């Protein structure tokens with residue numbers, strides 16, 4: 001028997017789960033709240049890790065940053081698995097359409113050789129940098145504290161992998177498998193890429209999750225994305241007629257625009273927590289962004305030549321202004 | 331302009347290799363040991379990470395695309411379920427106990443697994459392995475979230491769901507899954523893969539999600555079926571990862587065999603103990619039954635597990651040490667577990683009950699060798715006490731197994747009339763166990779297991795100091811609402827009244 | 837011989853896929869349970885893209901199987917044309 005249950009009006013017994021009522025009051029909770037707050041075990045952890053008996057399984061003290069409540073690091077996008085995945089699936093459809101537009105119209109072959117070469121030289125080795133970013137965010141997600149922060153890092157890690165794969169496809173489209181081989185050789189041996197590779201490899205041995213967040217997501221990406229995708233791809237290459245390359249990079253541009261809001265929010269809340277945090281964040285940001293700028297310079301030179309110093313200088317200034325807004329003055 | 335030469339279309343395997351495997355490089359500014367510091371100490375030898383086989387070659391574009399499709403379907407169904415009072419479609423409010431256990435005990439484990447796989451996604455030195463682990467990490471976040479979201483609407487109408495986050499950390503029966511996942515997370519990367527990838531995914535999730543979820547469908551719960559099957563579609567990938575990982579370790583070096591076998595022995599038994607809960611849910615908590623725990627075990631344990639171990643025999647792997655003891659326990663464990671839950675139901679945030687005459691008939695048909703002989707008389711005895719107005723409550727403190735943390739309620743493998751208890755002395759302290767399996771696990775790693783948090787001992791420490799009311803407060807259990815016999819509970823009354831309202835014309 | 841299996845959600849999308857699997861694996865047994873269909877085959881099972889395409893009348897990517905997959909058993913081998921499950925024993 002099929003009963004029409006919609007018409008029954010029955011009284012709810014409660015609005016939400018206890019832990020959410022304690023945080024937000026006795027009212028219905030959003031799906032973001034239900035899926036993110038307090039879902040990591042906090043008490044009565046059973047065993048210490050055999051891989052490092054000085055740590056707890058979930059340990060807030062492995063970073064120098066101190067938060068009274070790590071769940072304060074809210075994601076302004078309020079991403080949980082569902083809306084994150086749907087957002088990326090939509091962007092992926094656009095990216096797919098862009099790739100097939102460029103491919104079906106033979107736009108890659110119409111690119112002037114010189115511009116095509118610049119695109120390959122600058123973009124293809126970055127697939128390895130994006131893979132490094134993926135490992136770093138996987139680390140932050142794995143060892144960071146509180147789901148609200150660490151789930152966003154895992155989403156970020158998967159985005160980094162997606163970007164590495166778009167860059168690989170770009171390489172294949174513009175220069176076939178040889179382009180990937182050459183890009184990897186450059187990444188490993190070309191002098192211009194070594195400061196960048198060294199930066200990434202130095203990140204791979206940082207085991208303070210919040211410092212790694214600053215090194216990778218704040219400092220490096222904060223300079224790399226504006227310089228590569230805004231200045232070189234959208235600015236220089238498009239102006240010279242290589243807008244097909246910009247089409248293939250749309251995902252990266254949109255992505256940086258979106259994710260920097262999250263990165264800024266994390267920094268802002270962590271810095272506002274205490275002077276202790278602010279001082280550490282300033283120290284880390286200063287140290288890593290200085291190195292990131294130096295690592296970017298020879299890469300930017302590949303496209304912009306003598307203008308590179310000036311452009312990097314401008315973007316460093318913009319970066320400092322951005323960080324100042326979130327309370328980190330360098 | 332020259333005609334462009336049509337580019338050779340890459341095969342799935344080639345594409346995956348270029349888009350994933352080829353992203354990695356051998357670091358030179360830091361050594362491999364510095365970058366991957368945890369892959370040595372367990373003693374597993376890997377000579378060539380490139381030999382790793384990726385069974386599902388998912389790139390992020392397909393991952394996002396297919397997962398988004400699953401997500402759209404899932405949320406459409408649970409939205410409709412909430413809007414249409416879908417909870418009134420379930421066969422019987424007793425069924426809710428299974429969902430309460432699920433949310434308190436299983437969903438937090440999904441999250442923990444996700445955390446562990448984020449770590450593995452970083453700690454393994456092979457891109458293929460890392461990516462598979464990372465995808466599993468966000469999948470597991472997905473499972474925790476879809477489960478919470480599906481059960482959120484039940485929480486609005488029924489008791490026992492509201493404090494699942496508190497229960498996860500403090501409730502005595504939640505320490506069973508918690509200790510399982512904490513054990514895995516505190517292990518090295520390779521053991522973690524056996525614990526979760528193999529034991530939990532390959533041996534357990536089929537039993538957890540497949541027959542039980544089919545049972546949820548049979549009991550009118552579309553929200554649960556949907557999260558169950560939707561999650562399980564990811565688990566198929568996870569199981570395959572677990573299996574690949576075992577094969578990889580065994581193929582890389584013959585010296586890995588004894589280590590891997592030891593972990594299989596350990597984690598099979600850990601997993602099997604955890605399954606006691608699932609067996610009880612299937613045999614007792616689904617008002618309409620699809621299959622018994624025994625039948626499910628025959629399909630997914632004996633048949634499927636058997637096939638797996640026959641397959642692995644070519645590497646020298648034998649079935650897990652506890653396999654025979656497990657088989658001997660199958661026809662007993664759900665009954666013993668449910669009897670224990672019933673006796674301690676003043677301390678559970680879900681209801682239990684004495685099975686009806688009908689249900690006992692079904693149980694005796696499904697368990698012809700054991701039910702009438704051992705368990706029907708005990709239920710009959712409990713019925714008599716209840717009818718006399720003196721329902722039995724076991725206020726004595728249960729002795730917990732130091733390893734699996736289940737009260738020692740299971741019987742000797744070869745004697746269903748005596749409780750199985752084992753003891754080990756370590757550094758002057760006595761430790762208790764429910765079985766040979768759990769005792770062996772302890773004795774192999776005593777320094778780990780002496781750290782276990784034991785909820786019964788907590789009862790006598792501050793702030794509780796042996797006061798039951800204070801304990802209930804501490805675990806956020808509301809007496810008279812969340813706990814006790816289903817018979818006479820608020821959930822029973824409300825469900826009946828709401829159903830009545832729905833089926834009559836007021 | 838060990839049995840491999842695949843279980844799919846029972847819905848409109850999977851009906852033709854199940855028909856295709858049965859067509860390609862004559863020794864298959866189909867078990868219909870609430871909300872799911874489990875297909876057992878002794879030894880090994882191969883799912884072919886072409887056969888599914890014949891049944892659904894459009895191009896099909898075997899990775900689409902993921903959407904309605906519930907569980908499986910056996911070693912997996914997948915390429916663009918076929919999806920195979922096998923026990924080596």
Ligand SMILES: [Fe+2]
Nearest residue numbers: 440470473561
């Ligand atoms: Fe899961």
Ligand SMILES: [Fe+2]
Nearest residue numbers: 531564565568
């Ligand atoms: Fe899983």
Ligand SMILES: [Zn+2]
Nearest residue numbers: 731734764768
């Ligand atoms: Zn035990």
